[in-house]
Amino acid sequence: MALPPLVEPAAELSVDEIRRYSRHLIIPDVGMDGQKRLKNAKVLAVGAGGLGSPTLLYLAAAGVGTLGIIDFDTVDESNLQRQIIHGVSDVGTPKAESAARSIAEVNPLVNVVIHNTALDRDNVKEIFSQYDLIVDGTDNFATRYMVNDAAVLLGKPYVWGSIYRFDGQASVFWEEHGPCYRCLYPEPPPPGMVPSCAEGGVLGVLCASIGSIQVNEAIKLITGIGEPLVGRLMVYDALEMEYRKIKVRKDPNCALCGENPTVTDLLEDYEDFCGAVSDEAQEAVHGSTITVRELKDWQDSGKDIFLADVREPAEWEINRIPGAVLIPKGEILSGEALSKFPQDKQIVLHCKSGVRSAEALAALKAAGFKDAVHVQGGIVSWVNTIDPSLPSY
Numbered sequence: 001m002a003l004p005p006l007v008e009p010a011a012e013l014s015v016d017e018i019r020r021y022s023r024h025l026i027i028p029d030v031g032m033d034g035q036k037r038l039k040n041a042k043v044l045a046v047g048a049g050g051l052g053s054p055t056l057l058y059l060a061a062a063g064v065g066t067l068g069i070i071d072f073d074t075v076d077e078s079n080l081q082r083q084i085i086h087g088v089s090d091v092g093t094p095k096a097e098s099a100a101r102s103i104a105e106v107n108p109l110v111n112v113v114i115h116n117t118a119l120d121r122d123n124v125k126e127i128f129s130q131y132d133l134i135v136d137g138t139d140n141f142a143t144r145y146m147v148n149d150a151a152v153l154l155g156k157p158y159v160w161g162s163i164y165r166f167d168g169q170a171s172v173f174w175e176e177h178g179p180c181y182r183c184l185y186p187e188p189p190p191p192g193m194v195p196s197c198a199e200g201g202v203l204g205v206l207c208a209s210i211g212s213i214q215v216n217e218a219i220k221l222i223t224g225i226g227e228p229l230v231g232r233l234m235v236y237d238a239l240e241m242e243y244r245k246i247k248v249r250k251d252p253n254c255a256l257c258g259e260n261p262t263v264t265d266l267l268e269d270y271e272d273f274c275g276a277v278s279d280e281a282q283e284a285v286h287g288s289t290i291t292v293r294e295l296k297d298w299q300d301s302g303k304d305i306f307l308a309d310v311r312e313p314a315e316w317e318i319n320r321i322p323g324a325v326l327i328p329k330g331e332i333l334s335g336e337a338l339s340k341f342p343q344d345k346q347i348v349l350h351c352k353s354g355v356r357s358a359e360a361l362a363a364l365k366a367a368g369f370k371d372a373v374h375v376q377g378g379i380v381s382w383v384n385t386i387d388p389s390l391p392s393y
């Protein structure tokens with residue numbers, strides 16, 4: 001289904017612009033008219049991370065007139081494996097500012113608007129309303145649902161992408177012409193089931209594969225050419241080198257864009273909706289949580305503890321807390337590893353950030369280890385507080 005162009009053309013291109021965009025101008029489908037529409041377009045990138053890096057660079061190079069960047073994070077060394085808009089000298093600076101500098105280098109004709117803040121329910125509508133199109137490169141479900149809800153409520157189209165290890169997905173959600181993200185995924189996955197990129201890893205170049213699809217779709221929407229990915233989900237498998245397109249229909253029962261919507265405004269709390277940890281885990285950690293400082297004190301005082309690291313073997317290879325043994329969460333949840341836990345020692349669980357260890361703690365307590373505890377903030381907190389010489393990830 002072809003759609004009309006999203007953006008009206010600008011009055012004219014300057015001589016500089018005509019020179020710069022000549023390889024676009026000689027494509028009949030883009031031409032002067034398409035390039036003028038790109039010049040007039042206002043696009044917001046949500047996140048200047050893995051997906052935001054290639055999308056911002058290519059949108060800038062393509063001549064999108066106004067590019068908004070919203071990101072509250074700062075550049076970390078572990079970002080550089082995939083977030084190619086940032087460099088070594090940017091480590092420690094806000095991502096939005098670092099991205100703006102790179103864009104100015106690629107194309108100084110782009111008007112860059114920096115939103116150095118976290119997107120939240122109080123600012124999302126006001127920020128989105130300044131743009132024609134949103135490109136969503138967020139890495140967490142809470143923000144993803146909020147982006148979708150705000151876009152639907154404002155009637156804005158947005159290009160969505162997601163990446164994990166070797167797998168990527170992309171689509172265009174535009175309530176007026178097709179399904180929304182909630183039609184495809186009515187509910188977030190159960191807490192603790194889907195690790196983030198920080199916990200599960202992502203092949204760096206996957207960002208370029210999915211980010212380039214997002215830019216491609218953005219250009220098509222702005223200029224009104226081709227068949228946009230509205231109502232279709234692109235699924236990419238980098239290991240099999242396979243792209244599949246799956247039809248996605250508007251769900252008449254969608255809570256947001258269905259016939260009898262139950263969600264008529266932004267939710268009060270998206271974190272709550274997506275749940276960082278399950279109810280069982282929340283109950284298990286209550287009164288059974290220690291800090292890394294307490295763990296260190298226990299170790300130093302010679303307390304008889306059994307410290308289990310419930311992360312995955314690959315993470316264990318990167319860093320570990322002295323004295324810990326590796327028992328991945330899955331083996332605890334399946335019951336397979338329960339016999340490894342001693343009855344006569346204080347059991348302490350930790351993971352990367354404290355989410356998986358909370359889930360494992362719930363399973364251990366249910367299996368009778370009532371005194372077990374877990375470590376708040378996991379090994380990330382250990383590295384930050386106790387031993388900064390350990391590598392982080």
Ligand SMILES: [Zn+2]
Pocket residue numbers: 179180181182183184251254255256257258
């Ligand atoms: Zn929907």
